[in-house]
Amino acid sequence: MKAQVTRGTVSAEPRPQREQLAAFLRERGIARLAEIRRAGITAATVSRLEREGFVTRLGRGLYQLADAAPEGNHSLAEAAKRVPKGVVCLVSALAFHGITDQMPRRVWIAIGPKDWKPQIDYPPLRIVRFADKFLRDGVETHDVEGVSVPIFGVAKTIADAFRHRRSVGIDVAVPALKEALRQRKATPSEISACAMRSGVWNTLRPYLEAFTADG
Template sequence: MRDQTLKRIKKKYARQAYFTIADAVKMDIHPEVIRRMTNKGEIDRIRRGAYRVIGAELTEKNSLALAAKAVPKGVICLATALRFHGITTQLPAQVWIAIENKMWRTKQIDTGLQLVFFSGESFTSGVEDHLVEGVTVRVYNPAKTVADCFKYRNKIGLDVALEALKEGRRSRKFTADELTKYARIDRVLNVIKPYMEAVF
């Protein structure tokens, strides 16, 4: 019976970064079966509640898929979004993820996540959906990400925000109008404007 269960899991999740206990339950597979399969080395446990098929294809964006599953309503932001869009040289140690104020709390925050609380239009605007490791990952677009970096410059550093502005402009990831729009939403237009004038 376990062989059939493993075949079902492989068929469904071999191309995805991982699956959760909730995913297994939706397939009518009891969590105890997953635990036994893990103990026998048939599947890997990658973190609490997350498993992967042994030999499943992984990419460097695997951590984004894990974050999206852990915080489904969250949006990849700041340094992690910069890295996703290729407009930084930073290698963030954690996945930066925005959540709406008071929208979501967890008893146990994954140590690989850096939660940032956004509110209103600052949270809802500029969101793009990307398919990563078979998981839909919500990421702020490049212009919104740069505006956010200026808003949170004390958290991530003004140098990171400036590098993203210059690199985003150089690689034509956004226009001055797009950046202005999100800077207004984030209420940092007066902060970013002198830097924009220097690069646009």
């Protein structure tokens, strides 16, 4: 009698962890080790692939693919990963929005008055403490290398630049206001509303009126 052969469904073999990590980092751009481990990839695998030059360690517990081509805002993506509660602000936000010629050497990050101040080796940060009501106002989320980066909007950043003019410099705040209006990245009403909420309307108003007088 002929033996019967039962054919069951053959389950697909799991992908090697190297492939899993490659796919994960292509999707995320930059990831923390904790995120990688939650995806089922071991720390030993990450360490081995770092030694092989397959992944690059950007800082403590922060990785990306070695062949990833960084964008101009690469440091913002790194900062967002390292300071998850922070918001890109002031000079870094002005530069991101293209309304200043300043090229900050540090990433300006706003955190809450009681938030832990990060001590990290890279990227270099300029930490500014914002009151909670200012930290929650005018936040946008932008995709940078697959990372969701919180950044203050144009009108809010201009108001903040005037509010922190001693740190930023009035010579940076005023041209940024003029450039935002010229590029139509914020309307006078949007800027004035943010300035009022930020308590700097009296300081900002003469500049705004001068720049809008002809049009």
